[in-house]
Ligand SMILES: Nc1nc2c(c(=O)[nH]1)N[C@H]1C(S)=C(S)[C@@H](COP(=O)(O)O)O[C@H]1N2
């Protein structure tokens with residue numbers, strides 16, 4: 001009786017060991033299979049390889065979740081003026097390399113195809129000015145509290161009767177030379193902290209910080225705050241986006 005029980009226990013130990021090895025092997029095989037599947041999946045856009053479709057799907061799903069969870073009333077935290085940096089970091093000069101033709105510069109507001117409103121900096125300075133001091137965050141890992149001034153995008157829409165255009169899903173911004181471009185969902189664009197910005201620390205923007213006009217959008221990473229705006233357009237499809245084409249999340253929200 002004793003012997004029989006002992007043998008039975010031993011058989012059970014062997015069986016369980018075999019089973020757990022088998023389970024482990026299946027797990028490794030499955031993980032390897034998935035890894036290769038994702039690795040060899042086609043990518044979304046060609047530039048520098050883009051992002052594999054399954055990974056892009058995850059990014060898009062994350063975007064949906066963040067959209068639902070945080071959008072509606074989400075504002076970026078604001079700071080007192082005393083905390084704003086005096087020496088403001090400069091990052092990225094794509095679209096700023098050509099010299100600026102100051103006299104000829106206009107903000108081209110493409111209301112519909114063949115109907116473009118051309119505005120000077122003086123036109124924009126006539127509109128109510130809003131200032132925002134927030135922690136500017138770059139995806140490269142730095143952040144800095146900085147102080148910006150300009151016209152709220154939503155005030156600009158009202159002043160120029162662009163409500164019909166603003167009922168579309170996105171705005172697209174492009175530098176005058178077409179080298180840098182971003183797309184922004186309308187809800188974030190119409191958020192009260194989003195500025196068509198012409199001042200930094202109370203003085204006109206320096207050239208390398210986007211003079212004469214840049215976007216400041218505190219609810220998103222710095223990649224979306226396009227410097228030196230040339231064209232502004234409206235669409236229901238996602239406008240082209242420079243860093244999205246290079247594998248970053250389109251939404252780039254905080
Ligand atoms: N035209 C243009 N705008 C741009 C960029 C760029 O390379 N070109 N870089 C973006 C990035 S990645 C960041 S973090 C911010 C930096 O703004 P700053 O130079 O005023 O700090 O600008 C954004 N806007």
Ligand SMILES: [Mo]
Nearest residue numbers: 138139222223
């Ligand atoms: Mo950035």
